[in-house]
Amino acid sequence: MNYDFSIIFEKFPIFIPAAIETLEISAAAILVGVIFGLIIAFGRLSKIKIIYYISTLYVTIIRGTPIILQLFIVYFGLANIVRLDPFPSAVIAFGAHNAAYIAEIFRGSILSIDKGQMEAARSIGMSNFLAMRRIVLPQAFKRAVPNLGNQFIIAIKDSSLASTIAVGELLLKAQQLGSSNFRFMEYLVLAGIYYLIITGVLSIFVNKLEKRLAVSER
Known part of the structure; x- marks a missing residue:
């Protein structure tokens, strides 16, 4: 079968609603x-053992199981308890998945700050919460921005x-259009172009933010 990549230019606007849906899911x-x-x-940093163990167990389970399994548990597994529509199911599953990884990013960044700064703040009368x-x-x-940017791209x-x-x-849009005329390759490539555009723009934004924060530190 010969490929007709002119479809990419002809059908490019048709994918805009699907791209918006992708952005909405990712942003949420x-x-x-x-x-x-x-x-x-904060739970992973807590000195209260029960909070620490619950937070650690959550991170371990989420990071140790496939994201698609988590999505199916939310959408199909909870159907007998609460029936969720596809969009909120995806947001809950992906949000819960991202939370475990973002938690470790934040935890590592917080631990990287010299403890002496917290001690100095406490010595002048600041509470733990205010100093934090x-x-x-x-x-x-600021230190978490590069890793957060990478995680956001993964989330998209x-x-x-x-x-x-x-x-x-x-x-899904690529699959639906491809099944209508068996031009799967062309529509999949088109979907890939949209993903590249979205992640590329996000990468540029994160890089600029990282440089700006680095300048402000100096």
Whole structure:
């Protein structure tokens, strides 16, 4: 079968709604991941054993099982308890997955800050919470930016798995159009171009942010 890559130019606009769906899923999952990831990171740093063990167990389970299994558990496995639509199921599963990895990024960044800074803050009367918010977290965030950027790019690519539960993102769109005329290669390449554009723009933004934060530190 001869490939007709002119389809890429002809059908490029048709993929825009699917690209928007991909961005929506990714953005929501990243937001959930950042919020819960920070909470879990503090749990992993907690001196309260039960909180530490629960947080550690969560990270171990999520990082030790495939993301598609987690997606199926949320969408299919919980159906007898609560029936979720494909989009919120994907956001919950991907958000929970990202949270485990983002938690480790935050934890590593917080631990990289010299303990003497916290001790100095405490010596001038700051509470642990205030010292963490004003001194440790701003520095930890700057150090976490490169790794967070990489995780966000992974999250965008992982969103393609939402096609397995019929979320109308880029990969599902390519599969649907390809099945209509058996031009799978052309539509898959088109979907790949969209992913490259999205991740490329995000990479540029993260690099600029990283440089800007580095300049502000100097």
